[in-house]
Amino acid sequence: MIIKFKNLGPIENGEIDLNDLKGINLIIGKNNTGKTYLSNLLYTYFKVRERQNIKMDEVVGIRFKDRLSDSDYETIKDYFEKKYEKEIKDTLSQVFHTSKDTFKDFEIEVNLSDEILEFKKLDDDTIIYFREMRKTIKLKKFEDKIEYLMEDYDENKGKRYITYNRKIEEEEAKQIIFGYFLHIKFFQKIYKFYSFPAERSGAVLFYKQLLEERSNILRELEMGNDESIGKISRYSEPVNDYVKFLNSISDRSKAMNELEIYKNLDERLKEILGGEVIIDTEDNIMFKINGDKIIDIGMVSSTVKTLAGFYLYLKYFAMEGDIVFIDEIELNLHPENQRKIMKLINYLSKQGIKFIISTHSPIITEEIDNMLLFEKVKDKINSEEMKEYEINSEYGLKTSDINVFHLHNKTVEKIKEKNGEFEIETFNTVLEETDNLYQTLLFYAEGK
Incomplete structure (x- = not known):
């Protein structure tokens, strides 16, 4: 899917495929150029994929049929493009937790276009059980041909099914499964995504209180106390999701063993933090200093x-296919x-995890430059040099x-690769100006 957009905060126009x-998607730029806006737009896309409710009887402009023509594909394409745009x-x-007027x-x-080309080649099927009919319909698609196979439902077959409570005729049932098939191919939830917003260092201190406060306010609203509306915290959806994530870790840690991906990184993580993040017996996030001393996260x-x-995401949640958003990855970190x-x-x-990262740090971009250059010369550099640079x-x-x-x-400019590397020069001008000023001042300080 390619999205083109205009008037997204300070971004007048942009395009993202x-x-x-x-694996790594880096967003760089000066302050107030729209890094958070772009990141939240991408986050919105994944939210739409997550939240989309399938309406089984929604008509996409064509009736069910046993073969799809080019005009049918165009109709499907147009329908889902408009649906995505609206959603x-x-x-x-x-996602921004603001009024709709903000984005008027x-x-x-x-x-x-790419999705439709893939859909044309798709060879797949889906099954729905219609309870009132006591029938199972299996839709099979291969190339442009579609078949509908109807059988009496047999619980022993263990088929995946969706139940309907209303009376339904065969033709309508076929239309429903056709619409359902289209929806799951163009809107099905296929990602798990996680947010680590810039507010993460504060949220880890108050995550229980924040969730409890919101729950209490919602309860008051249910009881008819309209004055509570003004008390609801106006933090964005990525922050809200992070708070919910922190509150889910305790249950996850009881249900899951430490993941292999974490075990492979255990020592690296402890080296960065100087210890281990744990969940104690009272379900609190705590810190275990190298050794045995446990202290409060505060x-x-x-x-x-x-x-x-x-750290806890890697310990209990991380899976291949995840999408991870990290805002200002350098936050509170020493250059090392x-x-x-x-x-x-x-x-x-x-390992198959995709990252969408924003940064202001030249250390981050220079490290990426080094990684790109290393890939080009890795057969030339010797083991002693690698050991020296860790x-x-x-x-x-x-x-x-x-x-x-x-x-x-x-x-939004997508920086192009040139001669096997990216020229990430966003910070060079500022660094050169700082160094030139230093050299000038040093000249006068030495009395020359």
Whole structure:
């Protein structure tokens, strides 16, 4: 899916190909250029995929048939493009937790050409059980041909089914399964995504209170206390989701063993944090200093607060196919730890986790430059040099595994690869000016 958009906060226009998300997707730019806006637009897309309710009897403009023509495909394409556009526009203000007027000038154009080409080649089926008919209908699609196979329902067959409570005729049932088949192919939830917002270091201190307060306010609203409306915290959906995520960790830790992906990273994580993030017997997030001493999360460094949620994500949640949003990845991290966290991200992206990351840090972009260059010369560099710089054979990063989106001049520029590397020069001008000033001042300080 390609989305083109206009008037998204400070971004006047932009284009993103959501089929081209890489293992690492970096969003860079000066303050107030729209990094959070772009990140939240992508977050909105995944929210739409997550929240979409399938309306079985919704008509897409064509009746069920046994063969799809080119005009049918165009009708399907047009229908779902408009549906995505509407859903994204309606959900965007919810993600930002603001009024719809905030985005009254926002425009979006969705292009599903790639998806339709894949759908044309699709060879798949789906099954629905219609309880009132006591029938199971199986829809089979291969190339342009569609078959509907109707059978008496047999519970012993163990088929996946969806139950309907109303009387329904065979033709209508076929239309419903046809619409359902289209919806699950164009709108099914296929991702798990997680948010680590810039507010993460504060949220880890108050996550229980924040959720409890919201629950109490909603309860008051149910009881008719309209004055509680003004008490609802106006934090964005990524922050809200992070608070809910933190509150879910205790139950998850009881139901799941530590994941293999975490075990492989255990020592690297402990090295960055100087200890281990744990869940205690009272379901609190705590910190275990290297050794045995356990202290409250409120007493730890800002680095631990910032990375606590991400640490526990890796420990109990991380799976291949996840989408992970990290806002200001360098937040509260010493330059040495910024380098270490990017090495970690690079490794995780190779395990099938995709990252959408915003940053202001030249340390982050320079580390990525080094990874790209290492990939080109890894057969030349010797083991002693790798040991000196604390890198290994996993350190390299291919240009095909990263996107860099640069926000400037009120637009989104996807930085192009050149000679096997990206020229990420966003911070160079500022760094050069700082160094030139230092050299000038040093000249006068030395009395020359």
